[in-house]
Amino acid sequence: MPDPVLEVTDLKKHYPIKKGLLRRTVGNVYAVDGISFSVAEGETLGLVGESGCGKSTAARAVMRLVEPTSGSIKLEGQEIAHLGKKELRPFRREMQIVFQDPFASLDPRMTVGDIVGEPLQVHGIARGSELADRVAGLFTQVGLRAEQMKLFPHQFSGGQRQRICIARALALNPKLIVGDEPVSALDVSIQAQVINLLVDLQQEKKLSYLFIAHDLAVVEHISHRVAVMYLGKIVEYADKKTLFSHPLHPYTEALLSAVPIPNPKIKRKKQILVGDVPSPVNPPPGCSFHTRCPHAMPRCKSEVPQLQEMSTGNWVACHLHQGGKAVAA
Amino acid sequence: MSAMPTIGETILDVAGLKTYFYTRAGIVKAVEDLTFTLSRGETLAIVGESGCGKSMTALSLMRLIPEPPGRIAAGKIVLDGRDLLTLDEESMRQVRGNEISMIFQEPMTSLNPVLTVGNQIGETLRLHQKLSEAEIKARTIDMLRLVGIPEPEQRAREYPHQLSGGMRQRVMIAIALACNPKVLIADEPTTALDVTIQAQIINLMIDLQRELGTAMILITHDLGVVAETAQRVIVMYAGRKVEEASVEALFERPMHPYTRGLLDSVPHLTSISGDEAPEHLNEIPGMVPALSNLPQGCAFAPRCKFADDQCTAQYPPFELKSDGHWAACWHSERLSGDSNA
Amino acid sequence: MATESETTDHSAHLAKAGANVNTRFGELLFLARRYPLGAVGAIIVIAFVFAAVFAELITVHDPLATDADMSLSAPGAHHWLGADNFGRDVYSRIVYGARISLAVGLGSTFLGCLLGVILGLVSGYMSGWVDLSVQRVIDIMQALPLLVLALVMAAALGPSLENTIIAIAIPIVPHVARVIRANTLALREQPFVEAARAVGMSDFRIAVRHVLPNTLAPLIVLGTAQLGSAILTEASLSFLGLGIPEPFPSWGRMLSESAAEYVRTAPWLVIFPGVAISLVVFGTNLMGDALRDLLDPRQRT
Numbered sequence: 001m002p003d004p005v006l007e008v009t010d011l012k013k014h015y016p017i018k019k020g021l022l023r024r025t026v027g028n029v030y031a032v033d034g035i036s037f038s039v040a041e042g043e044t045l046g047l048v049g050e051s052g053c054g055k056s057t058a059a060r061a062v063m064r065l066v067e068p069t070s071g072s073i074k075l076e077g078q079e080i081a082h083l084g085k086k087e088l089r090p091f092r093r094e095m096q097i098v099f100q101d102p103f104a105s106l107d108p109r110m111t112v113g114d115i116v117g118e119p120l121q122v123h124g125i126a127r128g129s130e131l132a133d134r135v136a137g138l139f140t141q142v143g144l145r146a147e148q149m150k151l152f153p154h155q156f157s158g159g160q161r162q163r164i165c166i167a168r169a170l171a172l173n174p175k176l177i178v179g180d181e182p183v184s185a186l187d188v189s190i191q192a193q194v195i196n197l198l199v200d201l202q203q204e205k206k207l208s209y210l211f212i213a214h215d216l217a218v219v220e221h222i223s224h225r226v227a228v229m230y231l232g233k234i235v236e237y238a239d240k241k242t243l244f245s246h247p248l249h250p251y252t253e254a255l256l257s258a259v260p261i262p263n264p265k266i267k268r269k270k271q272i273l274v275g276d277v278p279s280p281v282n283p284p285p286g287c288s289f290h291t292r293c294p295h296a297m298p299r300c301k302s303e304v305p306q307l308q309e310m311s312t313g314n315w316v317a318c319h320l321h322q323g324g325k326a327v328a329a
Numbered sequence: 330m331s332a333m334p335t336i337g338e339t340i341l342d343v344a345g346l347k348t349y350f351y352t353r354a355g356i357v358k359a360v361e362d363l364t365f366t367l368s369r370g371e372t373l374a375i376v377g378e379s380g381c382g383k384s385m386t387a388l389s390l391m392r393l394i395p396e397p398p399g400r401i402a403a404g405k406i407v408l409d410g411r412d413l414l415t416l417d418e419e420s421m422r423q424v425r426g427n428e429i430s431m432i433f434q435e436p437m438t439s440l441n442p443v444l445t446v447g448n449q450i451g452e453t454l455r456l457h458q459k460l461s462e463a464e465i466k467a468r469t470i471d472m473l474r475l476v477g478i479p480e481p482e483q484r485a486r487e488y489p490h491q492l493s494g495g496m497r498q499r500v501m502i503a504i505a506l507a508c509n510p511k512v513l514i515a516d517e518p519t520t521a522l523d524v525t526i527q528a529q530i531i532n533l534m535i536d537l538q539r540e541l542g543t544a545m546i547l548i549t550h551d552l553g554v555v556a557e558t559a560q561r562v563i564v565m566y567a568g569r570k571v572e573e574a575s576v577e578a579l580f581e582r583p584m585h586p587y588t589r590g591l592l593d594s595v596p597h598l599t600s601i602s603g604d605e606a607p608e609h610l611n612e613i614p615g616m617v618p619a620l621s622n623l624p625q626g627c628a629f630a631p632r633c634k635f636a637d638d639q640c641t642a643q644y645p646p647f648e649l650k651s652d653g654h655w656a657a658c659w660h661s662e663r664l665s666g667d668s669n670a
Numbered sequence: 671m672a673t674e675s676e677t678t679d680h681s682a683h684l685a686k687a688g689a690n691v692n693t694r695f696g697e698l699l700f701l702a703r704r705y706p707l708g709a710v711g712a713i714i715v716i717a718f719v720f721a722a723v724f725a726e727l728i729t730v731h732d733p734l735a736t737d738a739d740m741s742l743s744a745p746g747a748h749h750w751l752g753a754d755n756f757g758r759d760v761y762s763r764i765v766y767g768a769r770i771s772l773a774v775g776l777g778s779t780f781l782g783c784l785l786g787v788i789l790g791l792v793s794g795y796m797s798g799w800v801d802l803s804v805q806r807v808i809d810i811m812q813a814l815p816l817l818v819l820a821l822v823m824a825a826a827l828g829p830s831l832e833n834t835i836i837a838i839a840i841p842i843v844p845h846v847a848r849v850i851r852a853n854t855l856a857l858r859e860q861p862f863v864e865a866a867r868a869v870g871m872s873d874f875r876i877a878v879r880h881v882l883p884n885t886l887a888p889l890i891v892l893g894t895a896q897l898g899s900a901i902l903t904e905a906s907l908s909f910l911g912l913g914i915p916e917p918f919p920s921w922g923r924m925l926s927e928s929a930a931e932y933v934r935t936a937p938w939l940v941i942f943p944g945v946a947i948s949l950v951v952f953g954t955n956l957m958g959d960a961l962r963d964l965l966d967p968r969q970r971t
Contacts, residue, residue: 050523051494065864092870099861107862109883119869157616168865187378187617188550192594192610199609214524221596221610244600258528260553262597264576272532273525276493349680351687356680398687402680 003077004038005175005208006062006095011035011071011081013054013061017281029281031057033232034071036307039176039225042202044209046223046240048216048255052280053229055212059178062210063097064088076175093123096169100181102161106153112164113139113149119171138167143197159190166197170205178210183218195222216259220244225313228252231280231288234307238314248316250293287319295320336560337369340511340544341390346404348382348389351397354621359385359399361568367512372538372545374559374576376552376591380617382568383548387514390546391431392421409511427457430505434517436497440489446500447473447485450507457508472503477533495526499533509541516548531558552595556580564588567628568620570647574654582665584656586633587613589664627658635660701964708960714953722769731759733766733919742936752938754928760938763919764946770918771950774831775901778838779893782900785839786846791885793847794854795877805851812844816903820912829915838903842896849892853885891962898954905947921947 013032016025032054039045047055060066062073064080073081080091099105106115117135120126126134136146142163153161162182169177179198183191199222201207213219219226226243228236228251236249247253257271273292278284284291290300297319305317348360360382367373375383388394389401392413406413408429413421433439441449450469454460460468473481476499489497498518505513515534519527535558538545547559555562555576562579564572564587572585583589593611597604615632618624626643630636639659647657658664688700702709721728731749737757745752751760793804820837827833857863858881866876907913908922921943928939 050525060864063868065867089870092868095868097865097868099865101861105861105865107866107880107884110880118866118871122869122871122875159616165865168869172869188552188591189378189594189613190616192596192612193614195596196609196612215596216524217596217598220598220600221606241600244598254525256598256601258524259598259601260527260531260551260557261602262552262556262580262592262595263602264556264580266556266602268601270528270532272528276495276526277523349683351680351683353688356684397683400683 002041003074004040005076006210007038007072007074007077008058008062009036009072009074011058011061011073012069013057013066014069027281030232030283031280032061032068033283035227035229035232035234037227037234037237039208039210041175041208042206043224044202044211044222046219046226047210047212047229048214048219048226049229050214050255050277052231052277054232054280055229056180058229059097059180059210059212063095063178065097093172094174095176095178096172096174097178097180098162098165098169098182100185102158102165102185103153105165106161108153111150111152112156115153116149116164116167116171119168123172125172134171135167138170141170141201142167143193157190159186159194162186162190162194163197166194166201170201173205174207176208176210178212180212181214182211184213184215191218198222216244216255228255231278231283233288233317234315235289235318236316237307238316242311242314248310248314248321249289249318250295250320251289254292287317335542336371337542339366340369340409341367342405342407343390344405344407346386346389346406347402348385348394348399349402350399352621354619357620358568358623359620360389363404363565363570365563365570365573367544367546369511369544370538370542371561372547372559374547374549374555374562375565376549376555376562377565378550378617380567380620381565383565384516385568386565387431387516387546387548390512390514391425391429392416393425423457426453426505426510427508428510429512429514430508430510431514431516432498432501432505432518434520436494436501436521437489439501440497442489445486445488446492450485450500450504453504453507468507472507473500475506475537476500476503477529478503493526494522495529498522498526498530502530502534502537506537506541506543510543512544512546513538514546514548517550518547519554520549520551527554534558552580552591553597564591567618567623569628569657571629571658572654572656573647574656578651578654582651582654584650584654584661584664585629585658586635586660586664587629588656590632635663705960705964707956708964711953711956711958711960714949715957718768718950718953719772721765722772725765725769729759729762729765731762733758733762734917735759742932744936745938751942752936754924754936754939755932760924760942763924764921764942767919767921767924767943767946768950770831770914770920771901771904774835774838774904774914775897777835778900778904779842779896781835781839782842782896783846783889783893786843787850787882787885787889789843790847790850791854791877791882794851795858795873795881797855801851804847808844808847811840814840816841817907817910817912820907820910824912829912831914831918834904834907834913837907838900841903842900845896846889846892849888850885853888854881857881857884887965891958891965894954894958894961898951898958901954902947902951 011032012034015029015031017027017029018024019026035058037045047058049055057066061068068081071081072079075091075094080088113135116138117131120131120134135149139146139149144160144163156164183194186194195218202209211219211222220240223240225239227234228249230251236243236247236252243252244256247256254271254273257268275292278291286302287300287305290296293300299319305319307315307317309315310321344364346360346363350357350359363386375386377383390406394401401414404414413424447469450472451465454465454468469485470481473484478484478496478499519530522530531554549555559576562574562576563570564585566587572579572583572588579588580592583592590613594613596610599606613632618628624630624641626641627645630640645657645659647655650656650661735758740749740753740757741755743749743753749759749761751764753759789804789808793801819840823833823837863876863880866880904913905922908920909926911926913922914920924943925940932939
């Protein structure tokens with residue numbers, strides 16, 4: 001069994017809150033509080049959750065754009081969580097990121113050809129006419145025309161800009177692409193185009209995706225495995241079909257139930273969660289979901305549930321499902 | 330979905346609305362020749378993507394279009410018998426927030442950060458109703474309770490930044506409904522919210538509408554939200570209405586290729602809907618045309634697989650295709666062959 | 671379906687929006703009509719630059735040539751704006767003075783902006799203790815009283831053109847640095863900068879290639895305003911004898927040489943240099959204001 005492209009173990013990112021003249025640390029924002037997952041070659045892991053769950057922070061920590069507080073990040077079997085800048089540099093070629101905002105992701109003062117070619121220049125991979133050829137190739141791969149290389153970002157639409165961002169991410173031929181809500185800011189009809197492009201590229205190049213999104217329908221379409229995050233922890237981690245058809249964690253159930261279905265004939269009894277998402281500064285004790293959980297038991301208030309494997313590859317962290325079997329509430 | 334609301338007589342009648350913007354690049358026809366009606370207690374959804382004119386329609390109804398560079402060039406907006414376009418600004422101000430109100434997408438930027446929440450609800454009451462201060466205070470608490478905010482007395486004294494996104498949106502709804510308007514326009518009210526909060530807010534809006542009998546125009550790009558909340562739908566493309574139908578008819582048998590394309594290209598939870606999970610999403614090729622440079626014929630023709638010479642030469646008339654179902658397309662019948670029941 | 675009145679209606683609005691403007695000249699006219707004061711300012715500044723550059727072509731007399739016979743002569747056919755107590759032609763001295771003022775103004779503004787950009791960029795991008803220390807340096811520079819500084823420099827190093835430029839550049843630095851720092855702080859968080867980091871670019875490269883070009887936009891407005899201010903400052907310094915030394919003609923010194931003694935007997939010696947200074951500062955301010963409005967991101971359609 002080859003090494004997974006990405007293997008994350010017990011990743012944590014805490015932001016200290018400093019107050020007062022002496023800048024004393026009075027607390028922490030537990031943005032990411034010990035998560036573990038892996039992504040195999042050619043596979044997409046969808047990371048879902050609502051605002052404040054830590055999925056964006058997790059993505060940035062994996063990319064080392066934000067320094068992890070602790071934990072292990074293995075890229076193709078190599079530990080990169082604590083490498084210095086210089087040692088990290090060659091690994092940067094293996095993982096790239098596509099952001100949510102197609103407008104702010106491109107330097108407005110550079111031509112798009114320069115933007116896409118820059119990674120190749122920085123790593124000394126190509127120069128001059130060879131560089132131009134490679135950039136032209138990347139442009140056609142993402143569905144744009146090579147002549148458009150000379151234009152500036154503001155001359156493109158949102159969907160086209162996102163394609164340019166994808167071209168930039170592909171430039172160094174990475175094994176892993178992290179997508180931080182890459183289609184959320186796009187119009188509905190353009191979303192489909194970009195999603196199809198990502199799926200095609202994955203099949204062609206055996207790319208692995210860590211796909212962060214809040215739109216469950218998109219995640220269902222593009223992922224092979226899914227991890228659901230709540231307040232910095234993974235509460236359910238399973239293969240796509242299992243998670244979407246038989247969700248085990250009450251939060252996953254509520255999430256799925258809340259998604260509006262574009263079919264007026266389907267009338268479901270919705271599970272409306274009471275209250276708001278608690279803040280990651282002061283997460284509730286025990287299971288952080290117990291304040292909103294319709295099945296909360298006394299145990300949930302004091303004991304933090306651990307991720308347990310229910311069937312091969314399907315994990316859930318919930319006291320309702322203990323030791324591999326469901327416990328009557 | 331909860332019990333069907335009682336739908337009454339027509340409360341809003343929009344005819345031939347044209348909203349244009351004058352720019353360096355020429356005339357941008359943001360809304361072109363829009364006609365529709367809205368009845369008491371009804372929810373009408375206006376669906377489309379960015380640039381289709383749905384937000385501009387909302388702003389036109391509220392007469393909030395900046396002039397210059399914009400201008401409502403033609404049309405009538407008749408609210409309960411009065412044409413809003415004939416009113417002067419002073420009279421229009423008495424209508425806004427009072428007979429017709431609006432809630433926006435971003436609750437944080439739509440609320441004044443330096444005024445308490447109670448103050449902002451009270452402000453609209455103070456403007457439009459003749460109530461004593463004590464009555465205003467009581468009504469403010471009532472509104473907060475109505476929109477489901479716990480401990481309303483406490484909350485009324487708080488500032489927007491102390492509330493969560495969902496709470497702020499509830500406050501916006503409270504402000505909009507404080508004077509019991511005849512029409513509520515909701516412009517992407519849940520797009521910026523988390524999905525579990527979105528479900529709460531949609532539920533709230535449906536309940537409130539039933540209770541107060543307000544007519545609602547829901548503007549959104551989310552077809553799922555449309556399916557759950559609206560009775561009737563208008564689809565807009567490049568500033569024009571291209572299809573209008575009941576929500577069941579629209580989803581089951583769309584009569585315009587754009588609607589069909591939208592329905593096919595949006596990923597939805599197949600595990601719940603029971604549909605076959607597509608390998609590839611059916612994409613609509615190309616992009617929306619620039620509103621300052623619209624083609625002569627049908628604006629959707631360059632992206633449409635059914636388009637022919639007639640489509641590029643002449644804009645199709647908006648006509649009745651079947652019971653209560655209208656579309657602007659020369660080839661609607663070709664879609665029925667294509668549809669999946 | 672458009673009626674006759676409808677089409678005429680549209681063209682009136684379109685013209686106001688500046689549509690159908692195709693030629694460069696047309697664009698300029700459109701801008702001039704939209705920002706009339708700015709146009710006036712621009713004309714003044716352009717005239718001033720023209721005078722400075724083509725001084726030889728538009729003057730008859732040598733600004734340094736003395737002529738005892740014509741001492742204190744009123745404006746007339748021979749000396750268009752009169753002559754000073756040495757018989758030097760006032761008009762020529764005003765025109766050549768423009769050259770000095772422009773040189774000092776541009777020189778000090780350029781130097782001040784250069785230093786300000788470097789300090790602001792480093793401070794904003796590096797943050798941490800680097801930021802804190804650079805900010806203290808900027809604070810010190812801002813606290814230095816200009817006149818005292820100029821006095822000390824003049825006393826220690828002797829008054830000269832170079833020293834004047836340096837002295838005037840110093841108060842500009844903190845102004846520019848603050849603006850650039852603020853922009854840098856904002857830009858640092860943008861996704862395109864994060865993307866550059868993800869590619870493995872060094873901080874230096876990111877700062878210079880990505881952040882710097884995007885911070886420079888406000889510099890145009892800032893620079894224009896500072897130019898006028900620098901010219902005024904030069905005039906003040908020269909007036910006090912701390913700026914441009916003999917024999918360069920300086921408007922400020924022209925004023926100081928004549929204000930006390932000749933204001934009643936030969937008022938033209940005071941009026942014309944004064945008008946010149948006021949006009950140039952007025953022009954740059956108007957132009958700066960208009961540029962700020964023009965570059966303000968207001969278009970929403």
